[in-house]
Amino acid sequence: MNSMESSPQLPIPFLQSLERALGNDETAEFMQAYQEEAPTSIRLNPFKKGVHLDESAKIPWCDEGYYLANRPSFTLDPLFHAGTYYVQEASSTFLYHVLSHLAVPKDGVFLDLCAAPGGKSTLLSSYLGNEGLLVANEVISARTQILKENIIKWGLGNTIVTQNDAGQFQELAGFFDLVVIDAPCSGEGMFRKDPKAIKEWSPEHVDLCAGRQQRILDQAGILPKAGGYLMYATCTFNQKENEQNVRFLTEEFSYEPVRIPLGSDWGIVESEIACDSGLFYGYRFFPHRLKGEGLFISILRRPDTSVTTTPKLHKEFRHPHLKRVSVRDIPSELSHQVERVNEESLYALGSAYFLFPKRFQAEFEFLAQHLNLRYMGVFLGEASNGQWIPSHEWAMSILPKDLVVKWEVNLDHALQFLRKEPIPMDGAATGWVLITYQEYPLGWVKNLGNRINNYYPKEWRVRMS
Numbered sequence: 001m002n003s004m005e006s007s008p009q010l011p012i013p014f015l016q017s018l019e020r021a022l023g024n025d026e027t028a029e030f031m032q033a034y035q036e037e038a039p040t041s042i043r044l045n046p047f048k049k050g051v052h053l054d055e056s057a058k059i060p061w062c063d064e065g066y067y068l069a070n071r072p073s074f075t076l077d078p079l080f081h082a083g084t085y086y087v088q089e090a091s092s093t094f095l096y097h098v099l100s101h102l103a104v105p106k107d108g109v110f111l112d113l114c115a116a117p118g119g120k121s122t123l124l125s126s127y128l129g130n131e132g133l134l135v136a137n138e139v140i141s142a143r144t145q146i147l148k149e150n151i152i153k154w155g156l157g158n159t160i161v162t163q164n165d166a167g168q169f170q171e172l173a174g175f176f177d178l179v180v181i182d183a184p185c186s187g188e189g190m191f192r193k194d195p196k197a198i199k200e201w202s203p204e205h206v207d208l209c210a211g212r213q214q215r216i217l218d219q220a221g222i223l224p225k226a227g228g229y230l231m232y233a234t235c236t237f238n239q240k241e242n243e244q245n246v247r248f249l250t251e252e253f254s255y256e257p258v259r260i261p262l263g264s265d266w267g268i269v270e271s272e273i274a275c276d277s278g279l280f281y282g283y284r285f286f287p288h289r290l291k292g293e294g295l296f297i298s299i300l301r302r303p304d305t306s307v308t309t310t311p312k313l314h315k316e317f318r319h320p321h322l323k324r325v326s327v328r329d330i331p332s333e334l335s336h337q338v339e340r341v342n343e344e345s346l347y348a349l350g351s352a353y354f355l356f357p358k359r360f361q362a363e364f365e366f367l368a369q370h371l372n373l374r375y376m377g378v379f380l381g382e383a384s385n386g387q388w389i390p391s392h393e394w395a396m397s398i399l400p401k402d403l404v405v406k407w408e409v410n411l412d413h414a415l416q417f418l419r420k421e422p423i424p425m426d427g428a429a430t431g432w433v434l435i436t437y438q439e440y441p442l443g444w445v446k447n448l449g450n451r452i453n454n455y456y457p458k459e460w461r462v463r464m465s
């Protein structure tokens with residue numbers, strides 16, 4: 001069968017290149033899968049274990065990932081808003097298997113260079129848990145905002161969100177234990193889920209993407225430290241944006257190949273990439289071979305002889321906006337409500353206070369000198385007109401909240417709260433109350449006795465009825 005006849009909506013030059021790579025029969029299988037609905041999958045937050053799913057629905061390469069039988073309305077699920085899971089396409093969760101196999105130290109500093117909306121970043125944040133630090137970077141302002149929201153919802157407090165171009169990381173050469181570059185690409189692997197990608201696709205667009213990716217790799221190739229890793233990923237199939245860029249990277253920088261063992265029934269295709277410095281490996285995900293969308297990933301390691309940058313803690317931290325503060329300088333409501341303020345580093349941005357893991361104070365202050373920070377650690381709240389206003393970020397964080405008043409709600413009231421409507425709270429204490437659903441915090445209300453003020457962030461409000 002000629003697969004090009006069966007699906008006129010896919011660009012002919014794309015299908016021709018697919019046929020060259022896969023042959024006629026397999027391209028027909030690809031076309032068949034393309035007609036089917038994309039599977040829905042989620043990845044659970046291991047620090048907010050709110051959802052329980054059937055083990056048989058597990059994604060083979062990710063212990064935290066599950067396929068769902070159908071696509072529910074996530075918007076109407078309070079546990080989604082509580083950050084107990086992330087809706088992530090199954091192939092992308094392969095990063096979980098790579099990290100587990102390489103046993104990358106969990107107390108390291110990772111960079112997700114092209115991070116929005118945050119699928120890989122939340123996975124990396126889970127992996128690092130209470131031990132490591134993640135820099136989640138995105139260059140586009142509006143997308144950085146979405147990334148920030150997802151990091152806040154995930155709630156681990158181990159992440160700095162930055163908004164920089166790859167070229168602005170030059171001072172951080174040799175700083176990271178792991179650099180993930182999930183590059184902007186021509187999106188051939190997303191054709192089934194995102195028809196816009198089909199419209200934008202052309203051979204010229206592939207060339208443009210390959211050039212942009214090369215520029216990013218050229219700037220980011222020096223960022224992993226000696227013995228650290230670089231993971232290059234795209235959601236496209238062609239060689240120009242994948243194998244050719246891996247080859248480019250190995251020509252510009254010194255790297256060693258990394259081979260990842262695969263389950264024999266996973267359906268992932270390994271490709272060998274012959275480079276001057278040796279044989280490297282790439283992994284391709286095709287929707288007709290497995291339950292997931294298109295993806296390419298290659299993992300490379302910096303030799304032990306490369307240079308590593310280790311920042312020292314300076315007594316004085318100079319930053320145009322941020323100030324390091326001590327517990328003595330913060331509002332008493334904050335120190336009475338927030339556990340662990342004594343143990344971690346505290347920073348003030350005007351009258352807003354942030355908690356940050358103390359063990360990464362030197363790294364953070366070094367990063368803050370060089371990057372455009374958009375979020376860090378956990379924003380705790382703000383002192384305004386002599387009043388303490390706890391933040392939504394703190395509510396979403398996994399920091400203990402034993403000292404605050406809570407009010408558990410049912411599904412209807414949870415949705416009312418998420419729509420920023422008042423909820424019935426007869427008998428609740430007055431003052432700040434944390435609304436919980438199945439014991440997971442959703443946000444704050446201020447109970448004034450005769451009235452409830454709902455502090456759910458306006459821009460996060462659920463609009464669906």
Ligand SMILES: C[S@@+](CC[C@H](N)C(=O)[O-])C[C@H]1O[C@@H](n2cnc3c(N)ncnc32)[C@H](O)[C@@H]1O
Nearest residue numbers: 114115116117118119120139140166182183184
């Ligand atoms: C494929 S998406 C990343 C998806 C994300 N890693 C995830 O798993 O949710 C690529 C991202 O790279 C961003 N980007 C584009 N050019 C960039 C650049 N020069 N430096 C950093 N990021 C860039 C895009 O805005 C886009 O958000």
